[in-house]
Amino acid sequence: MIAVIVPRIAQMLFVMFGISVVVFLIFFATPGADPSARIAGRNATPETLEAVRKDFGLDRPLPVQYALLMKRLFVTADLTSFANRGQRVIPQIMDAAPITLALVLGAAVLWVVGALVLGVVAAASRDTILDKGLMALALIGVSMPVFWFGEVMNLLSQSRLHDTILFSWVPSLGYKPLSDGFAPWFKTLIIPWFTLAVLYIGIYARVLRANLVETYHEDFIRTARAKGLGPLRIMLRHALRPSLIPFVTMFGLDFGALVGGAALLTEVVFGLNGIGRLTYVALQSLDLPVILATVMYASFFVVAANALVDIAYVGLDPRVRSGG
């Protein structure tokens, strides 16, 4: 186990380093563009430009610029924005990250559980009406855009049906930190969780069903039947685990991307000031230091999530264990 995990983490750190270099080069060494002008934002005065040059050490060699940037990102955490004069970048991310994490983690629990149940039930009843119904439902989930579905949920829960017993518990839009108590935090997030999860429940249930149906053609399933095992046992102990690999792979990618800002639409619709929204606002004002920091943060999350997925493979499939 350790023999797999340690090299994988080392590899992850190496990839993160590579990403930081590439991101740095894109921002600071794109030929034919003056980084100071872009960092300073629109209509910057010559004084601001000068301050930026000094601040980022742009008159010094590239490796020094890189080291300086990394130090300000990760050590002193005092990277400042010029578009929004004087605002510290890192605290903004630190404020936004827990909101996004809460949103995505909750939704992930919902979609993993939901997709497992749906996929297993559909595969167990494959080619029946139940299977076809569930898969049609899943397809509807996949097809509903999150901004539309979110707005519909808002319309119902905040306005049209807010006074009915169904939605009277729904608090107004926005995030309430966990430090204010569990119940309000939980209540503000239920509908965003559900909205974000619907799409993924649909995709994951369909993928899981397809993989389960394929696994059912394997010889070892016939062996399991010849052993006299019941259908439930065959499904849960013999078919499910070998079918979960693509599921876990997708989960790593999607989870990483969502935490890194891809939950933007959900965040905007429900007024949650998470990473996605932060990046979006920064892009509108071309606030380069913030964009740089969020890009770095997002890519790190994707890489870390994938490392975790690889480690999860080891638990799922013993063949990976000795092969690694």
Next chain:
Amino acid sequence: MNATSEARAPLLEVTGLAVSFATESALISAVTDVSFKVGDGEIVSIVGESGSGKTAALLGILRLTDRRNTKIEGSVTFRGRRLLDLPEREMRRIRGREIGFISQNPMTALTPVHTIGWQIEEQIRVHLNLAHAVARRRATELLDEVGLPNPAKALDLYPHQLSGGMRQRAVIAMALSCNPSLLVADEPTTALDVTVQAQVLELLRRLRLNFGLSIILVTHDLGVVDEMADRVLVMYAGRVVERAPADLIFEDPWHPYTWGLLASIPPLHGERPARLAAIPGTPPVPTDLPKGCHFAPRCRFRFAPCAETPPRQEDGEHAALCFIDPSGRPRLRAQVLNPSSGQAA
């Protein structure tokens, strides 16, 4: 079992078994009118080329085909119980407990994510309600019995950590775990090296001797039949074209298809021919079976009557579906089996 009338009944009696698969366009008949008996401690071999319906017949007996698109007809009586009429729940109690199954490819027959020990224990505990420790001890004994070196350690190995031969031994150990009275083996040695094949066959023979096991052995290898079987069924295109006690299949085969099979293996004794004969052509596809005798298009002795369904010729336990007259049989057979002397004569 208590009834005296059943005392002499065979362990397994298959009568008129037919297995057909529904596809989108048609009902394909994979097995037609297969009948045979398996007595206590007997090894019955089913021989034929790929696609002759051997495996489908086995799966039909165990009802392991996909229930939604398969039709199994006829009757299968195992220890006085009619298997095809049992509810699925009852059938599950027979599978794995009273009838063990060994599949063709040991490389894919075991669930990759569980250890060998776990998989054997699972079967024991599902059927026999034993404590974990007892089941584990039994699994160790079984692995020892089938000749896995260091069985206590092998329990904790995953299938991919074992060689093909060792995996097949583990599969056999699992099939034996609940002391079945019948073992159904679908080409158990086909996927194995020749030396390992011999070991596995030796193991099966020993198990029959030690435990009084009856075995249905499906194979396409007449060498295996010669070594193992008491009685033989030769299948072609879903039908049993010849059945006989094993020695008669080699000494006095009746059906031209059996002759072809015999001519295509190197003789175990005596001089080897420079070239082995192959049966020309390929087996028919089940969707497009020839009219009359299914083997006729590939048979060098076909004549006009072969367009009709061939009659059953019978002599005691020996039977074949063929038009060739018994009196002319030896001369024709010699042309296939002893081509040099046949031409001389």
